[in-house]
Amino acid sequence: MSKGNGRPFRDANALLARADRIRAQRAKLKHEIRICAGPGCLALGARAIHEEFLTQISEHKAELKQAGLALNTTLAEKCTGCHGMCEAGPIVTLEPEGTFYTGVKPRDAKKIVERTLLKGELVDKRLYELGHQRGGGKVEKYADIPFYSLQVRVALRNVGVVDPTSLDDFLAAGGFRGFVRALSEMTPDEVVTAVEDSGLRGRGGAGFPSGRKWRSALRVKEDRVWLICNGDEGDPGAFMDRAIMEGDPYSVLEGMMIAAYALGATDAWLYVRHEYPLAVKHLQMAIDTLENAGLLGDDILGAGMSLRIRISRGGGAFVCGESSALMRSIEGRVGEPRAKYVRSVEKGLYDQPTVLNNVESFTCVPAIIDRGAEWFASMGRDKSRGTKAFSLVGKVKHTGLIEVPMGRTLREIIYDIGGGIIDDRPFKAVQTGGPSGGCLPADKLDLPVDFDTLTRAGAMMGSGGMIVMDDHTCMVDVAKYFIHFLIGESCGKCVPCREGLRQVHDMLEKITSGRGEDGDLEKIERLCHTMEVGSLCALGKSAPYPVTSTIRYFRAEYEAHIRDKMCPAGVCPDLIMYEINKECTGCLICKDHCPTEAISGEKKKLHVIDEDACISCGICMSVCKFDAVDIKSGGVIVSRDEAVV
Amino acid sequence: MNERLYVTPYRCIDCKICEQACSLVKSKRPGVPARPRVQSFNVEGDTDFVLLCLQCDEASCQAVCPVDALVRNPVTGAIEVTDRCIECGFCVVACPFGCMDYDPANNEYIKCDVCYGDPACAKYCPTGALVWAERPLSEAEAEQRSAQRTTDPFSVPAGD
């Protein structure tokens, strides 16, 4: 791992010269192996693959040399951040040709070195299978996969491209061009104007225009402004910020440095949650490297600017992603939000004016400065400009990390990029905006994804989590799940959130267990309204969204639970029963697997499930090879796997 | 306003009218007299003495108060207990003169606040030992006041 040249850069020219030198060196590369070391691929053994590549390269040293490939001059290998398509991991790509290998195992390293590097052949088995998209078949290059070709990467521009531990790599990828431009060609005011003109809105959830925030911080007449980068990404199923911090820490820091220059901040905090140890490690390495390189500390690049960036680790409280709770947490107090009638830019951390932005927002800033506000503003729609990263998860074929311009429709994201629903089942809903976001039904699929449209539809952009659900999802159960999550994460300071969530959960529990009564829905709605208008912080105010949005779009499903005591999706255990139909061949498998011995039957004879002994665990259904087990709810068969094609 | 509460000890006859006046004026509920903020003593048999808060420049009570509930009124110069009081009682422990006290009848911490510039104790003091004025009473004035109070105990001196 190379870490700069060890000597601090005297000025901006020295930095740019070094970047040019590295780029010239890199131009000689014939092959570059990029091993994805994102969280998903790491879990699948990316480190072992990396080791194996190193071993294979040294074992084949002579042959590689004959082919004109020598490590570090014409051949390079590195671990990068997340490539995005986590479902296909571990991923290895070969540059510059763009060959894309998925599901790579350590033993494949030998094949890739021997066949692809030495003979120029492809390892067919590890190529990506397109499925039904574009006629199916194997794809050689990632540029040909819709998942990648339809994306526009701004915040994720270097994630999966650079080695997160190498400053040289970052410089070669155009790093610090934005910072150098800001420092040497622009006044702080011009930087703020550029951010204003770009239309960048906070990527953390609320979507407050970053430029306006910076401008109001400039207007505050105090000696110092403090800067915070919010890396406390707590939404279940969201990992955009994690990917950026782990895969491209220098961009985050560069964005903060530009902001510090614009706002005159000399101290900055990076608040990263404790659950992201790799992000903390990479960021700390990057900070140390930059300090040694004279890019952080006093008199940065000889331009008289000084900046210290500290990492503050969160204890894993979801509510600490809320800016005022985050500031209290940095101060060392209990992470509870306060009312923000006095804005943070006037009184934030330690009662000093504080500018807080999200990781993704900061990461967009260098690109805006480097490529111009017009370029950024040219993407997007209405008042939402630029691009947005999403983590696409749930019942979608290609789960992973994507970035698209604002204004793409949900359909494009889910069907074109995501490849549609697993097993081609019908789409039921998509949950956007994390646990306190809302669920949107199929008829909202053509909604453009931007801040205002989503909010109007009862969901929200949030930090960019997107959970896709198919027809096997019970919306009441989903609402209950998110409320349960929020109960665990509510700070418990104010009454509507603390007590309200408990009561909403109780009532949802009642409904899903078949004890719902008429009037329950109205009671929930009334309570949700109070939570929405009467809670102290944004967490409480948005906590009822999963419930209100599902009631708004799936009211019939709630009513079926309450009136007919039936779960149309066949999910709620108390409302469903399993029944064996005529397809049963009497194979005894379900009988053997049933944990409560509720199934009786003999070989080659129709089996029967004893309703009283059945605990609705569904094991019989999943082990049955003949689709002979049905879910019945309210006397109707609600789920039969082959029934839906 | 340059009035101060002047105490002239030798005029005190330990009649305790000041205590009664204070107690009644500060009473919050009918029939429940408050604990008086002022106290008169008969010390060592023959000296009578009236003691009330000295409104110290550097007051201990103010210094130890954790919530800045004791605030000096800029007009009267007296330190007053405001509604910020959290009833910790630090001031009572800290005051070296015993002039901070707790009133169990009204469940509050009390001290002399010179009745916001109209002290009842001085108003009803029959001898002029306590007087709310810009200077202590002269002997003649004091005598005149005592004479008037002897004939009409509840009269209030002109100007007060």
Place this chain on the structure above:
Amino acid sequence: MRKVRPTLDDTARMMSETNETVTITIDGRDVEAPAGAYILDVAGELDIDIPSLCAHPGLEPFGACRLCVVEIQKPGWDDWYRQLVTSCLYPVADGLKVWTNSEEVRRNREVVLDLQLARVPKSDVIGDLAREYGVERTSYAERDTDDTCIMCAICVRACDAVGRSAIATLSRGPDKYVDVPDKDACIGCLVCAHLCPTDAIAFVADDNGKRTIWDKQFDLVTDERTGEVLGTPEYLEHVRQRATDRGLRWPDEMKHESAKVKRRTYSSKLARVGRIEEPAE
């Protein structure tokens, strides 16, 4: 003579360095208020009743009980648009319109009290307040408990103010509770118990010279002459420490005495030292 009370003016002075005043409209009344003062304090001065359980003038505003919410409209907003805000935290500004008892405000308070009643069914304070807003019985699932704590955190903030920070909220969400994690930090001053709006903190002030609170037992120091209880030794030591930290003279031999005894001692000293005699004429 005008009574000069250091209430609102003083709050405002603490809030803002300037003496600026602003004009706002509360329930149709145009009033002048110091810039930066909170709506709750301004309303209190005007004898407009806004219910509140977690606000105490001496403690940092908190905004947890959600009873003091009021509706506001800022100048420039559409006429129909109003917003619910926490009056104990919302600083007044010029042209602000406030409704302290509108339908939306009452509805919000009603639901909040309904929720509180479900939390602490045995609390009379909450019961009475809920009845004022038409809630006789809670419509939600009642907790089966004698506990009356409503998590207003007045005790926590008071203990911070007192300088001990013994009390803390533990856990989070609906399971959050108040306790004293470090029993050594408690000095038995009883401030928390006295301030608790729902009397949720159990204590015995004086039982045969012993005081019990937060499951900790304290000795009591009494005045030698009057027998009055002066507090726990920890409490007196804390005040002594606080006083010396603030540069007050506190002789080591200084005895702990009741106010009455201190006054008597002081007057007798003065009587002896001060040569209190009639002037020779």
